[in-house]
Amino acid sequence: MPLPSISPTAVGSPVYTVHQSKGLVxxxxxxxxxxxxFPFFAxxxxxxxxxxxxxxxxxxxxxxxxxxxxxxxxxxxxRRVLAEAMEDGTDIVLGVEVRAASAPAVGEVWSVRAQAGxxxxxxxxxxxxxxxxxxxxxxxxxxxxxxxxxxxxAGVGQQMTLTALPARGTTTDPTVxxxxxxxxxxxxxxxxxxxIPDFPGCSTSPQSVFTMPVVYAPKTIEITEEVWFExxxxxxxxxxxxxxxxxxxxxxxxxxxxxxxxxxxGSMSGPRWQNATTAAQILGNLxxxxxxxxxxxxxxxxxxxEDTSCSWHPIPDPLIQPVLAASDPDTADGxxxxxxxxxxxxxxxxxxxxxxxxxxxxxxxxxxxxxxTIVLLTDGYENSGSVWVSPSTPLPAGTSGxxxxxxxxxxxxxxxxxxxxxxxxxxxxxxTVQEDVLDSLAAQSQxxxxxxxxxxxxxxxxxxxxxxxxxxxxxxxxxxxxx
Numbered sequence: 001m002p003l004p005s006i007s008p009t010a011v012g013s014p015v016y017t018v019h020q021s022k023g024l025v026x027x028x029x030x031x032x033x034x035x036x037x038f039p040f041f042a043x044x045x046x047x048x049x050x051x052x053x054x055x056x057x058x059x060x061x062x063x064x065x066x067x068x069x070x071x072x073x074x075x076x077x078x079r080r081v082l083a084e085a086m087e088d089g090t091d092i093v094l095g096v097e098v099r100a101a102s103a104p105a106v107g108e109v110w111s112v113r114a115q116a117g118x119x120x121x122x123x124x125x126x127x128x129x130x131x132x133x134x135x136x137x138x139x140x141x142x143x144x145x146x147x148x149x150x151x152x153x154a155g156v157g158q159q160m161t162l163t164a165l166p167a168r169g170t171t172t173d174p175t176v177x178x179x180x181x182x183x184x185x186x187x188x189x190x191x192x193x194x195x196i197p198d199f200p201g202c203s204t205s206p207q208s209v210f211t212m213p214v215v216y217a218p219k220t221i222e223i224t225e226e227v228w229f230e231x232x233x234x235x236x237x238x239x240x241x242x243x244x245x246x247x248x249x250x251x252x253x254x255x256x257x258x259x260x261x262x263x264x265x266g267s268m269s270g271p272r273w274q275n276a277t278t279a280a281q282i283l284g285n286l287x288x289x290x291x292x293x294x295x296x297x298x299x300x301x302x303x304x305x306e307d308t309s310c311s312w313h314p315i316p317d318p319l320i321q322p323v324l325a326a327s328d329p330d331t332a333d334g335x336x337x338x339x340x341x342x343x344x345x346x347x348x349x350x351x352x353x354x355x356x357x358x359x360x361x362x363x364x365x366x367x368x369x370x371x372x373t374i375v376l377l378t379d380g381y382e383n384s385g386s387v388w389v390s391p392s393t394p395l396p397a398g399t400s401g402x403x404x405x406x407x408x409x410x411x412x413x414x415x416x417x418x419x420x421x422x423x424x425x426x427x428x429x430x431x432t433v434q435e436d437v438l439d440s441l442a443a444q445s446q447x448x449x450x451x452x453x454x455x456x457x458x459x460x461x462x463x464x465x466x467x468x469x470x471x472x473x474x475x476x477x478x479x480x481x482x483x
Contacts, residue, residue, distance in 0.1 A: 254369030305353030314401030349385025
């Protein structure tokens with residue numbers, strides 16, 4: 001596609017040709033007298049150009065010059081403007097002479113602005129007195145150069161940089177010849193069903209940055225740049241403007257790792273445990289359905305936690321272990337329906353279960369765009385383990401070697417890496433749960449707490465949270481009616 005440009009590229013030429021532009025602006029300094037010789041300039045443009053408008057400006061006053069064959073004798077303040085347009089082959093040539101009715105002036109500032117409805121192959125502006133040592137054309141401009149580059153990795157959470165090409169063109173193909181450099185504004189737009197909160201709008205800087213959003217699957221957007229001279233942001237758009245061709249950007253879906261942490265303490269026995277394990281399988285199947293074919297690094301794990309010693313001790317119970325080790329969706333698909341969760345049986349080390357899940361997620365290959373999700377299901381108060389979650393949990397006198405969850409989750413670089421990109425969703429089952437603790441855990445980790453009373457609602461709660469965690473949306477924290 002031909003680009004707008006001006007030739008020659010240096011000041012001092014009596015004739016300038018503007019290529020592939022909707023219009024031009026020529027700034028002049030004219031010696032305007034009341035006797036000949038009078039300053040004269042000419043503008044040539046295609047006769048078939050659509051909707052050509054030519055304006056002559058002096059200070060705050062202006063007149064419209066003829067753009068079709070004909071002549072006009074106009075007054076602009078104490079200046080007389082004689083204009084005549086005539087056909088010359090396939091072109092229109094507009095000649096303009098300026099005379100002083102009074103108060104002759106040397107170096108008087110004028111501006112000629114010509115605009116068509118679409119880019120024209122060629123315009124030509126002539127002022128025969130212009131010379132390198134005696135500039136009468138101080139600046140000439142055409143439509144700016146539009147186009148940009150996109151820099152940065154296309155992963156979730158990465159910084160992408162939009163860098164506009166030089167609006168004033170290059171040294172060999174400038175869009176501005178002369179000084180001063182015009183104010184330049186850049187406006188970015190996008191299409192595609194992806195929300196990018198910090199996507200740039202209008203700026204006078206040629207470079208803008210935005211953050212790649214979290215996406216469930218690869219998404220494609222088209223980015224376009226609009227650039228104009230002479231006015232800033234938010235506009236209005238200047239007369240000399242250009243719009244780039246759209247560029248396609250694919251936002252890749254980073255790995256999504258999910259760990260289900262399931263309370264297997266004694267109070268979960270009976271229908272609660274049956275519904276919980278069924279819901280865990282549903283959650284696993286839902287993850288497989290959502291993530292199969294999305295990212296080969298995706299992993300899902302399910303683990304159970306209990307504590308047979310029912311006391312606070314510095315070493316976690318060995319019964320805190322995965323029933324489904326971290327597996328890719330294809331592998332998990334063949335295992336979920338046959339998982340053995342074991343019987344519900346002893347005490348409730350909530351902190352140990354969460355730390356084991358964080359450690360298992362941290363053991364996965366480190367990737368900068370990985371997202372981690374933990375879904376915790378419990379029906380009671382913590383009462384054992386090596387990590388305590390709630391500051392209000394009573395610890396026996398003389399207990400040592402026990403860490404708070406707030407400290408334990410940030411111990412070591414691997415845990416810190418997971419916590420930086422962790423969403424923790426919590427489900428409290430029944431009337432005897434630590435609602436304030438579970439709600440706080442979720443709120444501090446970009447998650448949501450859900451309280452359910454009926455065991456039949458466990459599967460629904462898990463499904464909502466899994467869907468929310470894998471679509472970068474939040475589920476309502478208000479319980480369902482009747483819960």
